[in-house]
Amino acid sequence: MRFVVAAVVGAAVLAGCAPVQSGGTAPTGVDEQTGQLRVWLFDEVNRGPKEAVVKEAITEFQQAHQGVTVDVQYIQVQTRAERFKAAFSDPKSAPDVAEFGNTDLAGYVAGGGFAELDLGQWSESKDLLPEVLDTGTVDGKVYGVPWYVGVRALYYRTDIFQELNIQPPATLDEIAPLARKIRAAKPDLLGISAGGKYTYGAMPFVWANGGDIAKKDGDNYVSAIDSAESKAGLKQYTELLADDICPPAQCAANGGDASVEAFRAGKAAMVVGGDFNRKSVDASTAAGKYAVVPLPGKKAGEIAPAFAGGNLLGVMKGSERKTLANQFLQLLGGKAYQRKMFDAMGNMPTFGDVQDEVAKANPVLEPFIKTLNAGTKFVPVTPNWAKVDAQAVLPNLLQKISAAGEDVDTAAKAAADEMNAAFSS
């Protein structure tokens, strides 16, 4: 009896001696021309206008393609990682076309999720801004078409600046003294709403000081966050998280949204905010009482390099309707619908000519366009960035310095070590 049990157990152990691996999302070779095309787009706080534009695109697409239906699912940004991981592991539940954040790209491509796109036959593609297209590129191959781009600039309250008779900062160094002055005069206000978890608000400080998150070294990335320049930038940003500017007890736990929220609520005199925040600020107590300037650089007249955020549209590798998927992507990501998305959501277009056109019609975009043209920066394009992101290395670094009382050298060294461990894994 005992022998039988042992034998059965032993056989079971031998038979399954490795964790499961799915067949993967290898190209199926199938290319159906009819049926249902599945599309994943991100849900938004105010989804109505986006949904209306997408519906229009679907109607147009379905009229042009007999026997094709398009099914759109709106997925939550918060749980996107789980959704996409599940889709990569089980191609049956995966969409054909998906919207995704450009910082996730490298990880998704390594995970075998997205197919390389052939933009050669798409005439509009030559107008895509090269710097923005780079955010959809891994190792020289394009996997995502930039659907819109997001850059951040400095929002400030015109009424308060006028009342205190001050000018918006001309250099990064001026921000802290200015913010201190505002809070001293108006103790209810945050001088500048600077979040302790607001990575993309802090990184321009690092970049403007000549620092960087990481540098490419051969095939690998090596963290540069503990370089002297980077530390100067970190010091300059975390200086803003002080009781006389933005008290850590109030600000240290804030990310980008919460930082902007304080400005919307009329509780902050300045904030680093994106072009995508403009509509929501216009619908807040700060409406009509604010202006935007590019975040200044080290010297007067310079602009601090901004993070080139934004979302991409891609075709899944396992899609059984590749041709249709590419056609739908080119419709929704094309010039006409980018223009419509700008009107509906304020999303900044990624085509040079469309961008110029909307900028002319909307002078409010000028500071963002200027920032974009001054040159942007991006996170390291490596699948391991997802790991650094998930492990909250940069937010932890900012919080350690601003709230946990660690000195910049120790905290930056620890963050660099964590990053290098992730890069080399």
Place this chain on the structure above:
Amino acid sequence: MPTRRGDGRIAFAYLTPALLVLVGLMGYPIYQLVLISLFDYGQEQVSGGAPLTFLGLGNYTTLLANARFWAVLGQTVGFAAVCVVGTLLVGTALAVLATRVRTWARMTLFLAALGAWATPAVAGSTIWLFLFDANFGFVNEVLGTTGFSWTYDKWVAFGLVAAQVIWCSFPFVMVTLYAGIKAIPGEVLEAAALDGASTTRTATSVILPLLRPLLIVVTIQSIIWDFKVFTQIYVMTNGGGIAGRNLVLNVYAYQQAFAASEYGLGASIGVVTTVLLLIVTAAYLRALRRSGEAL
């Protein structure tokens, strides 16, 4: 009773269904967990984009060499200890109280406790956050401390979360012990009273020993629950507090391993947690057996 040949076989046959369920629901996942912990198993490996690499104990050495893991482990043990002691104290005190008050008061107490017990952890944590909100929270309003952040300071934040954990886990202890106290035969207490035992003496020499088996159950349950706490910390401290200073083991495992797609490393944290809990439970049972309790 003398055993005959064949008895064992019959007993085994009777136990087979239960055994199958246990193996299926407990054995297989643990087997998978241990197996995964021995590999470099990330998203690329899951979706078949990269080959599997056998690491042996590699994940464990990485984990045990990490100073942060030890810091979080220490924090978890301390946090769980406070929660367990708090839960037991509150639960026991209220159980005793319930045996001594009028029916309507007892009913109110039970309803309130059951409400806390039935509240889903995410909802409960969020409601507590609302109550303790820095600017609009009811608690700050009452205390006149508007603007005070309850989730900023490391120890204040831990205290708040511990209070929430105790709030949602004391009802189990209270209900169990109340039932236990009620089940003590009246004659036993009467005999103690006739022998002239004081209230304290009755409590320590009669009631407590009789409640012992129940106390063992609720203590072990509480240790396991509080050691594995995830939701409360994740929701209330926004994923581990400022600079991760409020992390506990489960949230740490989630953040470092599962969110980062390092399933192999995450599985090894899971195995370490399981082993630790088994050791704690075994040590506790052993200590009890030494003190003469038949189990």
